[in-house]
Amino acid sequence: xxxxxxxxxxxxxxxxxxxxxxxxxxxxxxxxxxxxxxxxxxxxxxxxxxxxxxxxxxxxxxxxxxxxxxxxxxxxxxxxxxxxxxxxxxxxxxxxxxxxxxxxxxxxxxxxxxxxxxxxxxxxxxxxxxxxxxxxxxxxxxxxxxxxxxxxxxxxxxxxxxxxxxxxxxxxxxxxxxxxxxxxxxxxxxxxxxxxxxxxxxxxxxxxxxxxxxxxxxxxxxxxxxxxxxxxxxxxxxxxxxxxxxxxxxxxxxxxxxxxxxxxxxx
Amino acid sequence: xxxxxxxxxxxxxxxxxxxxxxxxxxxxxxxxxxxxxxxxxxxxxxxxxxxxxxxxxxxxxxxxxxxxxxxxxxxxxxxxxxxxxxxxxxxxxxxxxxxxxxxxxxxxxxxxxxxxxxxxxxxxxxxxxxxxxxxxxxxxxxxxxxxxxxxxxxxxxxxxxxxxxxxxxxxxxxxxxxxxxxxxxxxxxxxxxxxxxxxxxxxxxxxxxxxxxxxxxxxxxxxxxxxxxxxxxxxxxxxxxxxxxxxxxxxxxxxxxxxxxxxxxxxxxxxxxxxxxxxxxxxxxxxxxxxxxxxxxxxxxxxx
Numbered sequence: 001x002x003x004x005x006x007x008x009x010x011x012x013x014x015x016x017x018x019x020x021x022x023x024x025x026x027x028x029x030x031x032x033x034x035x036x037x038x039x040x041x042x043x044x045x046x047x048x049x050x051x052x053x054x055x056x057x058x059x060x061x062x063x064x065x066x067x068x069x070x071x072x073x074x075x076x077x078x079x080x081x082x083x084x085x086x087x088x089x090x091x092x093x094x095x096x097x098x099x100x101x102x103x104x105x106x107x108x109x110x111x112x113x114x115x116x117x118x119x120x121x122x123x124x125x126x127x128x129x130x131x132x133x134x135x136x137x138x139x140x141x142x143x144x145x146x147x148x149x150x151x152x153x154x155x156x157x158x159x160x161x162x163x164x165x166x167x168x169x170x171x172x173x174x175x176x177x178x179x180x181x182x183x184x185x186x187x188x189x190x191x192x193x194x195x196x197x198x199x200x201x202x203x204x205x206x207x208x209x210x211x212x213x214x215x216x217x218x219x220x221x222x223x224x225x226x227x228x229x230x231x232x233x234x235x236x237x238x239x240x241x242x243x244x245x246x247x248x249x250x251x252x253x254x255x256x257x258x259x260x261x262x263x264x265x266x267x
Numbered sequence: 268x269x270x271x272x273x274x275x276x277x278x279x280x281x282x283x284x285x286x287x288x289x290x291x292x293x294x295x296x297x298x299x300x301x302x303x304x305x306x307x308x309x310x311x312x313x314x315x316x317x318x319x320x321x322x323x324x325x326x327x328x329x330x331x332x333x334x335x336x337x338x339x340x341x342x343x344x345x346x347x348x349x350x351x352x353x354x355x356x357x358x359x360x361x362x363x364x365x366x367x368x369x370x371x372x373x374x375x376x377x378x379x380x381x382x383x384x385x386x387x388x389x390x391x392x393x394x395x396x397x398x399x400x401x402x403x404x405x406x407x408x409x410x411x412x413x414x415x416x417x418x419x420x421x422x423x424x425x426x427x428x429x430x431x432x433x434x435x436x437x438x439x440x441x442x443x444x445x446x447x448x449x450x451x452x453x454x455x456x457x458x459x460x461x462x463x464x465x466x467x468x469x470x471x472x473x474x475x476x477x478x479x480x481x482x483x484x485x486x487x488x489x490x491x492x493x494x495x496x497x498x499x500x501x502x503x504x505x506x507x508x509x510x511x512x513x514x515x516x517x518x519x520x521x522x523x524x525x526x527x528x529x530x531x532x533x534x535x536x537x538x539x540x541x542x543x544x545x546x547x548x549x550x551x552x553x554x555x556x557x558x559x560x561x562x563x564x565x566x567x568x569x570x571x
Binding site: 019023080203 | 277278281282284285286288290291292293294295296297299300303370373374377378380381389391392393395396398399400401402403404406408409410411413417447450451454500501504505507509510511514515524525528532533538541542545548549552555556559560563564567
């Protein structure tokens with residue numbers, strides 16, 4: 001691609017990023033609005049943040065959500081990594097087409113279908129709905145995202161490193177643990193983070209598969225949002241956005257260093 | 268194939284664990300949805316009549332086959348409310364995808380032409396909204412589009428309109444919400460395709476006297492096409508079944524299939540009708556989903 005930006009390129013980039021970021025910026029600004037009326041600016045205040053700490057249902061929901069996200073991301077990373085290795089490394093095994101189909105379909109499948117079908121499964125096997133059913137549901141769709149992320153790293157990496165280790169007599173498992181795993185680790189970490197945020201964010205699937213006592217933060221936010229825009233929700237959203245942004249930026253720096261280390265110290 | 272991985276038993280385990288998981292939690296649930304879509308609603312918990320009763324032996328199976336009917340399907344397809352939901356979902360998703368292409372292409376193009384040192388930052392800026400909550404990003408528009416919201420204040424202040432207009436709770440707001448939420452999914456595959464484009468092709472075209480628009484149309488566009496198709500499928504398929512956006516930004520007359528299914532399930536408590544709608548939605552989407560899977564599989568093969 002020929003380098004050099006025309007006026008058209010600069011304008012489309014500026015407008016595009018303004019479109020992406022202005023609504024979030026406005027939401028953040030209004031979380032510091034002293035007025036309860038969303039349309040009126042009543043001066044700067046942090047009182048909505050303070051009132052969050054008194055909102056026990058919201059805090060409970062946050063705790064449930066973090067637990068679901070942590071457990072489901074961890075299991076999804078394990079299963080997703082195995083699935084990626086199966087897809088990239090094991091060649092043509094029987095039923096591979098169905099397997100690949102089941103990995104890619106959840107990436108685009110409408111959430112209402114996933115949510116409804118999982119709920120009907122849980123009812124059919126008579127599983128009590130709550131924390132664990134939401135977690136199982138989240139593992140199922142986020143493992144596919146992990147598989148795709150890990151797979152893209154497995155496809156590009158230099159296989160001669162593994163062959164060298166095996167030629168030097170390392171057994172397969174040891175080769176995997178000492179050579180393959182460190183190389184694909186950044187992708188596994190990225191996959192875990194993706195699974196974690198997907199779980200934090202999910203409203204639809206959680207609403208279908210949850211039960212008493214396992215209301216997640218998005219469900220709590222949604223039930224308030226339906227009644228209209230409130231400064232408290234703006235404050236929750238701002239904290240959420242700030243936390244995710246910090247984690248993503250920190251992770252991308254860590255990964256860039258890892259990448260540079262890969263490049264400068266060929267093993 | 269490489270010898271890597273593991274001994275035969277280990278290899279089998281690597282495939283089997285995720286395979287069985289997906290069979291049990293992804294494939295079998297669909298079969299259950301299909302089964303429930305053929306059963307009748309009853310006032311009980313769970314609110315549908317059980318179909319296959321194996322404990323009754325041969326008689327149970329015979330009853331099962333005798334009770335199979337498609338009356339739920341006939342009901343859904345005969346009701347204009349449901350049919351309209353399907354048509355409107357497809358229409359709104361198609362329009363949104365078209366707008367996404369028109370907005371996403373210039374952004375991806377600008378990114379691919381920007382200096383190398385900017386690119387990782389620009390890429391990060393496109394990905395970042397994808398990581399922040401979908402629900403929150405849709406919610407952000409509620410405050411902007413509301414009757415006394417920022418956009419109306421701005422338009423009235425600028426003298427473009429004399430009094431606030433209804434923007435929230437319209438189909439236009441739903442399209443806007445979809446375009447906003449799915450923009451990263453369109454830009455990323457397009458950027459990946461444009462970034463790989465071989466510069467010398469454009470130089471050759473210019474040397475041979477092709478005007479810029481012609482080399483764009485004959486070189487850049489065809490080479491970006493795989494990215495364009497991938498991006499369109501990534502946006503169109505989930506948008507058809509979208510629930511959050513039509514529910515929060517749409518009006519009462521915004522009939523989208525995801526929302527209608529939600530209402531059937533949570534408000535009307537009709538599990539069988541909700542299942543029928545899920546099956547029909549899947550039938551509508553099976554072609555684009557297969558297309559998307561083939562693209563994914565092919566890009567995996569190409570990467571090897």
